[in-house]
Amino acid sequence: MSETYAEYVWPAWVVSATALSVLVALSLRAYRQHVRRLAEL
Amino acid sequence: MLSALANPKRFMEFSGPALPWLWGACAGAFAIGIYLALFASPPDYQQGETVRIMYVHVPAAWMAMFVYTFMATASLAGMIWGHRVADFAAKAAAPVGAVFTALALITGMRWGKPMWGAWWQWDARLTSVLILFFLYLGYMALWAAIEDPFRAARAAAILCLLGFVNIPIIKFSVDWWSTLHQPASVFRADGPTIDGSMLAPLLVMATAYSLLFAAILFVRVRTEIIGQRIRALRQMALSEDASA
Numbered sequence: 001m002s003e004t005y006a007e008y009v010w011p012a013w014v015v016s017a018t019a020l021s022v023l024v025a026l027s028l029r030a031y032r033q034h035v036r037r038l039a040e041l
Numbered sequence: 042m043l044s045a046l047a048n049p050k051r052f053m054e055f056s057g058p059a060l061p062w063l064w065g066a067c068a069g070a071f072a073i074g075i076y077l078a079l080f081a082s083p084p085d086y087q088q089g090e091t092v093r094i095m096y097v098h099v100p101a102a103w104m105a106m107f108v109y110t111f112m113a114t115a116s117l118a119g120m121i122w123g124h125r126v127a128d129f130a131a132k133a134a135a136p137v138g139a140v141f142t143a144l145a146l147i148t149g150m151r152w153g154k155p156m157w158g159a160w161w162q163w164d165a166r167l168t169s170v171l172i173l174f175f176l177y178l179g180y181m182a183l184w185a186a187i188e189d190p191f192r193a194a195r196a197a198a199i200l201c202l203l204g205f206v207n208i209p210i211i212k213f214s215v216d217w218w219s220t221l222h223q224p225a226s227v228f229r230a231d232g233p234t235i236d237g238s239m240l241a242p243l244l245v246m247a248t249a250y251s252l253l254f255a256a257i258l259f260v261r262v263r264t265e266i267i268g269q270r271i272r273a274l275r276q277m278a279l280s281e282d283a284s285a
Contacts, residue, residue: 004155012098013093013097031267038271
């Protein structure tokens with residue numbers, strides 16, 4: 001792996017993948033919580 | 042089609058079965074996009090391997106502007122026709138747009154350091170995108186600050202529409218001012234100036250980002266609609282308690 005890859009390319013991809021995964025996870029968690037709350041009412 | 046989806050019941054009926062297909066298409070597009078971007082496409086003759094940052098940076102920047110344009114359109118529809126789903130859609134899209142904008146800024150900085158020799162420059166394109174990020178934060182803060190959802194939707198819609206002036210500024214900043222940022226190389230009147238081997242991964246990744254936005258938006262709008270039902274049911278329970 002070249003120095004450019006390790007220093008610049010991978011961090012950009014890892015940050016993007018992490019941020020988008022967290023966004024998906026939080027959105028799905030909020031949805032499931034709302035579905036559960038509605039079922040409880 | 043869009044006016045039909047403005048009805049919360051119809052939106053729930055449509056989005057439920059559509060979501061598994063959207064997630065599937067999104068995963069497929071990402072799989073192809075990642076393969077093309079990281080393995081199949083060649084390094085650039087000037088940028089070298091750093092060009093691979095473009096495959097996450099450019100789609101994020103496009104989506105940052107597209108999501109705000111979507112929010113402005115939804116806000117306008119909410120104000121004119123009073124569609125609750127339009128207000129929910131604008132609200133639901135904001136955090137997604139903020140993440141895309143943050144990613145455009147962060148990945149741009151990671152590209153800027155080896156290419157320009159600087160993480161950041163206060164040039165027109167970078168500064169106008171930073172303003173877009175603050176507009177997203179302000180929009181979300183306004184929704185959070187006003188308790189009445191109807192008043193919150195109106196106030197946030199006004200802010201969103203006022204902030205929309207920033208979108209053409211971002212788009213044309215590279216033409217209007219002398220900036221470090223290169224001018225458009227895909228959406229041009231005379232066609233893209235990028236080689237096909239690099240244009241393909243860029244467009245596939247942009248498709249993957251668009252599908253991801255659609256899937257997250259559907260989930261978040263469904264969450265808002267269910268939230269409204271919960272509030273209405275609690276209100277009804279409180280009124281029944283008060284009258285008993």
